[in-house]
Amino acid sequence: MKRIALIGMPNAGKSTLFNRMSGASAKVANWPGVTVDLMSAKLLLAGDITEIVDLPGIYDLHGFSDDEQVVRHFLCKNPIDLVLIVANATQIDRQLTLALQLKALGLPAVLLLNMADEARKLGITIDTDQLGNELGYPTVLLSAKYGQGYSDAYHLIETELQKNRAVSTVTLEENFAIDQDVEKKLEHIIEHSVDLPIQTSHSLTQKLDRVLLHPWLGLPLFFGFMYLMFEAVYTLGAPLQDGVAWILDHLRELVLAPLLSFLPPLLNSFLLNGVYDGIATVASFVPVIILFFLFMAIIEDSGYLSRSAFLMDALMTKMGLDGRSFVMLLMGFGCNVPALMGTRTMRSRGLRLLTMLVIPFSLCSARLQVFVFMTTALFAPEQAPVVIFSLYVMTFVVVLLTSLLFKGQFNSNEPFALELPPYRFPTMRQMILRGWYEVRHFLHRATKFITIGVVLVWFLTNMPYGVEPASAASWSGWIGEFMSPVLSPAGINPELTIALIFGFVAKEIVIGALAVIYGVEGVALMQGIAQEIDWVQAYSFMLFTLIYTPCLSTIATIRAEAKSAWFTALSLIWPMALAWVVSTSFYQIARYLGY
Amino acid sequence: MNLTDIQTLSALKVGQSATVHALHVDSGFMYRLNAMGFRIGKPLELIRIAPFNGPFHIKLGNTEVMLRQQDAANIEVLM
Numbered sequence: 042m043k044r045i046a047l048i049g050m051p052n053a054g055k056s057t058l059f060n061r062m063s064g065a066s067a068k069v070a071n072w073p074g075v076t077v078d079l080m081s082a083k084l085l086l087a088g089d090i091t092e093i094v095d096l097p098g099i100y101d102l103h104g105f106s107d108d109e110q111v112v113r114h115f116l117c118k119n120p121i122d123l124v125l126i127v128a129n130a131t132q133i134d135r136q137l138t139l140a141l142q143l144k145a146l147g148l149p150a151v152l153l154l155n156m157a158d159e160a161r162k163l164g165i166t167i168d169t170d171q172l173g174n175e176l177g178y179p180t181v182l183l184s185a186k187y188g189q190g191y192s193d194a195y196h197l198i199e200t201e202l203q204k205n206r207a208v209s210t211v212t213l214e215e216n217f218a219i220d221q222d223v224e225k226k227l228e229h230i231i232e233h234s235v236d237l238p239i240q241t242s243h244s245l246t247q248k249l250d251r252v253l254l255h256p257w258l259g260l261p262l263f264f265g266f267m268y269l270m271f272e273a274v275y276t277l278g279a280p281l282q283d284g285v286a287w288i289l290d291h292l293r294e295l296v297l298a299p300l301l302s303f304l305p306p307l308l309n310s311f312l313l314n315g316v317y318d319g320i321a322t323v324a325s326f327v328p329v330i331i332l333f334f335l336f337m338a339i340i341e342d343s344g345y346l347s348r349s350a351f352l353m354d355a356l357m358t359k360m361g362l363d364g365r366s367f368v369m370l371l372m373g374f375g376c377n378v379p380a381l382m383g384t385r386t387m388r389s390r391g392l393r394l395l396t397m398l399v400i401p402f403s404l405c406s407a408r409l410q411v412f413v414f415m416t417t418a419l420f421a422p423e424q425a426p427v428v429i430f431s432l433y434v435m436t437f438v439v440v441l442l443t444s445l446l447f448k449g450q451f452n453s454n455e456p457f458a459l460e461l462p463p464y465r466f467p468t469m470r471q472m473i474l475r476g477w478y479e480v481r482h483f484l485h486r487a488t489k490f491i492t493i494g495v496v497l498v499w500f501l502t503n504m505p506y507g508v509e510p511a512s513a514a515s516w517s518g519w520i521g522e523f524m525s526p527v528l529s530p531a532g533i534n535p536e537l538t539i540a541l542i543f544g545f546v547a548k549e550i551v552i553g554a555l556a557v558i559y560g561v562e563g564v565a566l567m568q569g570i571a572q573e574i575d576w577v578q579a580y581s582f583m584l585f586t587l588i589y590t591p592c593l594s595t596i597a598t599i600r601a602e603a604k605s606a607w608f609t610a611l612s613l614i615w616p617m618a619l620a621w622v623v624s625t626s627f628y629q630i631a632r633y634l635g636y
Numbered sequence: 637m638n639l640t641d642i643q644t645l646s647a648l649k650v651g652q653s654a655t656v657h658a659l660h661v662d663s664g665f666m667y668r669l670n671a672m673g674f675r676i677g678k679p680l681e682l683i684r685i686a687p688f689n690g691p692f693h694i695k696l697g698n699t700e701v702m703l704r705q706q707d708a709a710n711i712e713v714l715m
Contacts, residue, residue, distance in 0.1 A: 050671065100671030104664065132698050135673045163698070256687055351702045355690030364691070364702070388664060456665045456707040458672055461693065461700040 042083075043091040043202060044119065048112065048143065049127030050136050051098035052462045054155040058127055058185035059095040060474060062195075079115070087199040091122075097385075102142040107385040116148070123202050124150035130160035130167060130182060134231050140176060141226055150178050151201050153194055157182040159463075163243070165236065172234035186468060243463040246344075250461075253345070259352045266345075268430055270336050274409075275426045278329035279417060286325040286563040293317060293562070310510075311499055318562040319495025319553035320487060325563070326410040326552070327483050331476045333406055337375050338475040342467040346371060350459055360441060361448025363457065366396040370440065373403025374433075377595045381602055392453035394608060397599060399440040401591035401616060404433055407548035411586050414552045418567035419579040428580070432587055439588055439619065486547060490593070494543045494550035498557045501539065511536060511558045531585060531624035532578040532632075541585065547592050577636050581628040589620035641715045645680075645692070646708040653681045654713035661710050673699045674711065 049055040063082030081094040096115060097108035124143055128136040133154065140152050154160075154167060160182075173180035181197055183190030253262060297317060301309050340346060349371060350364030357367050365387060373380035380400050387393040404412075412432055416425040467475075501517040508514045513522065513535075520542070521535020528538050540554040556562045559569045574582075590613055591599075600609045642657055656678045659666055673696040674680075683693040683700070691702045 101667040104667040104671070106664075106668075132673075134697060135671065135675075135699065138671060250683075250693075254684060254686070254693065256684070260687055347702075351686050351691060351693060354702070354704065355686060355688035358690075358704075456661060456704065456710075458665075458668060458674075458701050458703045458707065460672060461702055463700075 043086070043089050043122040045086075045091055045093045045123050045125060045198070045202070046115070046119075046121050047093065047095045047125045047127060048139065049098060049155075050100055050129070050132075050139060052460060053098065053127045053129045053136060054185045055095060055098055055127045057471070058125075058153065058155065059093070060471075061185055061188070061191065062093060079111075087203050089202070091202065094119075099139075102139065102146075106388050111385075116146075121148060123198065124148050125198065126150050126152045126178070127155050127185075128152060130154040130156050131163055131165060133160075133165070133167065133235055134227075137176075137227055137230065140178060144177055149201065149204070151194075151197055152176065152178045152180040153185075154180060154182045155185050157190055158184045158187060159243075167236075168234040172230060175230045175233060186471075246463040249464055250348075254348060254351065263349055263352055267433070270340070271430050271433060272426045274329065274333045274336060275413065275429060278332045279413065279422075279425075281328035281332070282325050282413065282417075283564075285328055286322075289321040289325055290563045293321070307503070307506075310503065311496075314510075314560050315496060315499030315503075315557055316492065318556040318560075319498065319550075320491060322414075322556040322562045322566065323410070323487065323491055323549045323553045324483075326413065326549075327480060329410065329413055330406050330483065331479050333409065334375060334475055334479045335472055338467055338472055341372075342465060342471065344462045344464045347459055347461050351461060360444040361392075361395055361451065361453065362399070362444055363392065363455075364459065365457065366392070366399070369396055369400055370403050370436070373400045373405060375406055377401050377403055377405050377591060378598045381595065381598045384602065387455065387457075389453040389455035391451035392455055394603060394605075395444060395447060395451035395453070397603060397608075398447060398451075398612060398615070399443050401595055401599075401612065402436050402439045402443070402588060404436045404587060405548070407592065408586060410549055411544075411551045412583055414555075414567070415570075415579050415583055418570045419574070419576045432583060435584065435587060439623070443615070443619070486549065490547040491550055491553055494546050495553045495557050498539065498543055498550075498554040502558050510560055517558065527621070530629065531621065532574075532581045532628040533585060533624070534574065534578070536573070537578075537582050541582075541589070544586060545590055545592065547594070548586065551586060577628060577631045581624045581631075584627055585620045585624040587620075588616055588623055590617050642712055643715065644709050645682075645694075645703075645711040645713050646705050648682045648692075648708075648713065650682055650684055652715075653679060654715050655679050656711065657714045658712040659710070660712070661707070665707075669711075672701050673697055680713070 047055050047059055059080065059082070062084065079094055079096065081092055084091050084093055094115070096112045099106075099109045099112050101109060102113065103109070126140045126143060128140065140150070143150050152173070154169070160167070167182060169180040169182055179197055179201060181190060181194045183194045185191065253259060255262075293313065297313060301312055304312070346368050350368045353367040354364035357363050369380045369383050372383055377400055380403065381397055384393045384396050384400075387396065409429075412429050416428045420428050498517070501520065502511040502515050504516050505514075512518055517539045518535060521538045524538045525535060533541070536555070536558045539558060540551045543554045544551040555570065556566050559566055561569055590596075596609065596613065599612050603609060645654070648654060656674055656676055658676070659669055659674060661669065678696055680694050680696045683695050685692055686702070689705070691704045692708055694701050694703055
């Protein structure tokens with residue numbers, strides 16, 4: 042098997058090219074350093090099975106960030122048959138350094154000058170033959186996003202791959218002193234093969250930035266857009282969720298129930314009230330999640346995320362964090378796990394740990410499902426989006442509190458510079474891939490955590506044999522009773538307690554568990570909950586769900602990224618304590634005020 | 637070249653242009669700045685300053701970056 046590595050600077054469109062080649066979907070984001078896990082795919086290239094590996098976007102092969110180390114280590118440990126250097130053609134005057142550094146290492150490579158469409162619009166002309174000769178690497182222009190030049194690039198890759206020039210390992214150390222040469226060589230090549238207009242500008246980007254980065258308007262506009270997005274996700278998502286719940290409900294009543302009626306009652310209840318109700322309730326929220334990720338994809342790919350780092354940096358600095366931490370918090374709205382991995386671009390350990398401590402407070406899409414469910418059940422349709430937005434605001438309140446408390450422990454004065462890429466709109470293809478990726482991600486989680494979670498909840502609520510399900514005599518009743526001195530001050534009843542316990546595994550299980558505990562799903566479940574608890578309890582429960590111990594995947598990621606047992610323990614204990622304090626205070630104060 | 641023409645990047649005013657003269661930063665950050673286009677002799681322009689006296693928005697050729705004022709203080713430019 043042959044191996045190809047994709048190397049490029051952040052924002053060069055490396056992930057887009059990887060997606061085009063593999064047909065799979067690595068995450069595409071217009072934000073430096075997002076591709077943190079090494080994604081790979083196997084392709085048939087020129088008759089050989091070839092593994093293609095997408096390495097993290099880096100600025101420099103000799104830099105000191107974690108990502109740069111990852112790339113160096115990868116090149117030293119894994120034999121490479123061909124490197125695909127992806128460079129942004131509009132920034133060729135600086136992005137060529139990476140190609141020159143690879144050349145100095147003696148690696149076989151081709152140079153793919155991406156974003157040819159943008160370069161042409163900006164009036165940049167590149168003589169690829171001349172450039173290729175000077176550099177010593179075959180060079181082509183292409184647009185990975187729209188596909189122009191892609192087939193030429195593909196053929197070039199196949200031809201180069203057949204030359205069999207694999208370099209077993211690379212000794213990087215001795216080539217460390219080359220940077221001076223690289224700079225001279227760079228200027229020489231650019232002068233001979235590239236015609237750069239003296240003053241180029243992405244005029245649309247400049248016009249947009251004049252408004253979006255306005256000293257006074259910038260921040261209010263940003264939060265306004267966020268609010269509109271959540272409002273849209275709720276307004277468009279709630280009816281979709283209703284529809285899917287209706288379909289799954291009818292499937293149960295008309296098909297599954299008659300089909301399974303011959304089974305003994307306990308097994309029937311296990312399959313229908315346990316497995317089916319649990320998973321169906323969680324599954325009905327998939328449209329909301331897809332919708333949410335479509336909006337997130339647009340914001341991430343647009344380049345607006347790095348702008349938010351620019352707008353928020355001064356405020357985040359006062360909290361001991363920085364603009365990048367803010368972007369990671371926003372990324373965490375999707376899922377906390379990639380956001381935690383995204384902190385690898387930070388070199389200061391203090392800053393990185395403090396950011397990792399606050400990321401789990403980010404209201405992730407799994408928690409969003411719980412909140413959409415609870416608010417739909419207990420609040421009027423016009424109140425619901427405001428209630429959900431208030432929980433997003435709570436994310437930032439809790440982050441503020443935590444970072445101010447802990448910033449003394451995690452000191453940092455790391456200098457940083459961040460690219461502000463031009464605004465771009467993702468293609469339909471990228472958005473569809475992203476939606477599909479989320480469905481796949483859900484199916485993956487459903488088969489692993491969610492099924493196991495709801496099955497366990499069913500056992501707890503139906504055992505010992507013969508008890509009234511979820512009654513005080515059942516195991517879940519015992520646990521709820523046992524925990525009640527702790528959680529009843531927060532207005533959280535024994536049923537909700539069981540749901541919270543399983544939410545530790547994955548937050549989606551919370552609603553699946555409620556379906557199993559109450560023995561109904563869909564609309565009936567919402568009505569059932571509305572009869573059991575009032576809005577004060579529901580909001581207290583949502584606050585607890587937002588803040589308490591992050592899910593298992595998040596904890597595992599924190600453990601792996603921080604490589605510290607005490608820090609992992611802190612990330613477990615602190616949110617737990619804070620959740621209790623916040624929920625209890627809210628509940629007691631609301632009750633005291635007479636609600 | 638007149639010595640009075642040299643100042644720190646942090647002293648630049650919005651809309652002003654200058655060329656990079658010297659970078660007084662650690663080698664790790666130097667690599668990053670170089671890769672983003674901060675090289676000796678390169679022209680740059682301060683486009684705007686973020687809210688609450690936040691970071692600079694700087695344009696270098698075809699690249700736009702944000703840079704904190706405290707870090708800009710370590711970069712010398714030639715007016």
